[in-house]
Amino acid sequence: MPKLIIKITDLIGADTGILDKFNIAAKICSPDPENIKTENQISGQVILIRIESGILGNFDLKTEIELSCARCLRKINLPIHLKYQQEFSYSGANPPAGALNPDIQYTIYRDEADILPSVQQEILLSVPLKPLCEKKCQGIK
Numbered sequence: 217m218p219k220l221i222i223k224i225t226d227l228i229g230a231d232t233g234i235l236d237k238f239n240i241a242a243k244i245c246s247p248d249p250e251n252i253k254t255e256n257q258i259s260g261q262v263i264l265i266r267i268e269s270g271i272l273g274n275f276d277l278k279t280e281i282e283l284s285c286a287r288c289l290r291k292i293n294l295p296i297h298l299k300y301q302q303e304f305s306y307s308g309a310n311p312p313a314g315a316l317n318p319d320i321q322y323t324i325y326r327d328e329a330d331i332l333p334s335v336q337q338e339i340l341l342s343v344p345l346k347p348l349c350e351k352k353c354q355g356i357k
């Protein structure tokens with residue numbers, strides 16, 4: 217499984233409220249390769265904040281996905297702006313005190329946070345149900 221790892225060595229030992237900014241520029245694999253192509257770069261900024269239960273991520277990322285028009289099947293390049301928050305919790309044997317929340321599915325392992333599952337989930341949520349190449353698309357003629 218490919219990953220998108222952020223090293224958070226400094227943040228793990230930091231007090232609650234301390235934050236760090238990370239610039240992201242990477243190619244990621246598609247969360248749904250049959251329907252969505254994400255050959256393009258994902259880029260932007262992630263702000264990670266140390267909170268009691270782990271890390272809170274403020275994501276502000278841009279990418280472009282390739283879909284097929286629901287009517288004429290023509291390819292569409294759709295710019296996507298991912299702006300969301302996601303909490304990360306520790307996994308593994310020795311989390312810092314209080315910093316383990318079993319309800320959080322996105323995890324930190326040692327001093328690394330893999331943000332890829334979260335980013336892919338958010339891309340899936342951004343995909344329109346019926347993408348159209350243009351509003352008046354007449355379908356296949």
Ligand SMILES: [Zn+2]
Nearest residue numbers: 285288349353
């Ligand atoms: Zn169309």
